Amino acid sequence: MSGNLPSPIPLMDEGTTAFWQATTQGKLLLPICRSCGSVIWYPRALCHDCSSTEVDWVPAGGLGTVYSCTVVGRGEGAYKDAGPYVLAYVELAEGPRMLTNVVDCDPRSVRIGDQVALVFAQTEGYAALPRFRPAVSQ
Numbered sequence: 190m191s192g193n194l195p196s197p198i199p200l201m202d203e204g205t206t207a208f209w210q211a212t213t214q215g216k217l218l219l220p221i222c223r224s225c226g227s228v229i230w231y232p233r234a235l236c237h238d239c240s241s242t243e244v245d246w247v248p249a250g251g252l253g254t255v256y257s258c259t260v261v262g263r264g265e266g267a268y269k270d271a272g273p274y275v276l277a278y279v280e281l282a283e284g285p286r287m288l289t290n291v292v293d294c295d296p297r298s299v300r301i302g303d304q305v306a307l308v309f310a311q312t313e314g315y316a317a318l319p320r321f322r323p324a325v326s327q
């Protein structure tokens with residue numbers, strides 16, 4: 190099982206404070222460009238399509254699909270003794286692909302195309318890490 194992954198405190202800066210503060214309330218905020226409507230990822234207050242810095246932070250629905258995944262046997266840094274665990278790109282229903290973990294399941298059972306639902310892992314800092322678990326209705 191991979192339910193005991195470490196939850197290191199993420200790096201935060203001016204552009205991501207709003208994003209990380211919301212995670213502590215169980216919300217995954219997506220920055221959406223106010224001028225062109227692009228969903229911006231990774232979180233920052235700068236549109237990669239039109240360079241606008243006018244951004245609205247909109248809560249994601251929390252559902253996604255495994256876009257690619259791998260089972261890590263031996264991690265690095267804080268994850269050194271956490272393996273095996275799943276490192277995955279999850280494509281959110283809103284479009285962005287997040288690098289994340291799929292937890293609460295047998296790591297070897299995770300497949301591309303699986304439906305997954307958002308969960309948060311609280312860190313010791315003022316932030317929680319967005320991760321995913323298999324969605325119930327498979």
Ligand SMILES: [Zn+2]
Pocket residue numbers: 222223224225226227236237238239240241
């Ligand atoms: Zn834009």
